[in-house]
Amino acid sequence: MKLTRHLVFRSAACAALALSLLSVSSRPQAAPPVPAPAPAPAADANxxxxYGGAKCCSPDVxxxxxxxxxxxxxxxxxxxxxxxxxxxxxCKYVFKVAGESEESTYVQVYAPAAKEVLEKPTDPFMSFKKVGKVWMTDKAKSPKAAAQVSSSTGLYLAGRGYFVSVAASxxxxSKAQAAALAKSMK
Incomplete structure (x- = not known):
């Protein structure tokens, strides 16, 4: 019992000494440094x-x-x-074109992951021509497909484990502009 009292007394004395040392400083302390103001957020390019309350496009696309x-x-x-x-x-990018419905003025990018990727697109209703590394719709093989080929240009790029398909109104x-756009596909 004596040992316990001795330890308790010593512990209390040490605590009191530590408290007095902490509360009474031997030298004045400087005010804590003022944190630097946060930099203004830069305009996010991305x-x-x-559009129309829809979700944003995935960066993967x-x-x-x-x-x-x-x-x-x-x-x-x-x-x-x-x-x-x-x-x-x-990802569908929507544009305003005078006198046109917004439902038909877009450039749509489809880029899914795929186990097997075709090197060239296959479509029984249209033919394709190669523009650099990208395949581009060329001619319709049926009257029904002619309307689609005249209203949008299809672009196709094969990748490793994915492909990219673009439908540009x-x-x-224009067809010439879509050929230039094909150079930007990755």
């Missing part, structure tokens, strides 16, 4: 402009074709760009 590439190749700008509509493997991007 900031999403969702947009890395294959960026909106800035569409602006450059197709003669579009932020002024005509309405926004994007994203889903799992698809001819109201947004």
């Amino acid at each position: 900031k999403c402009k969702a 947009t890395l294959h074709l960026k909106k800035e590439d569409i602006f450059s190749a197709c003669g579009q700008s932020e002024a005509t760009y309405l926004g994007e509509v994203g889903s799992k493997d698809t 001819t109201k947004v991007c």
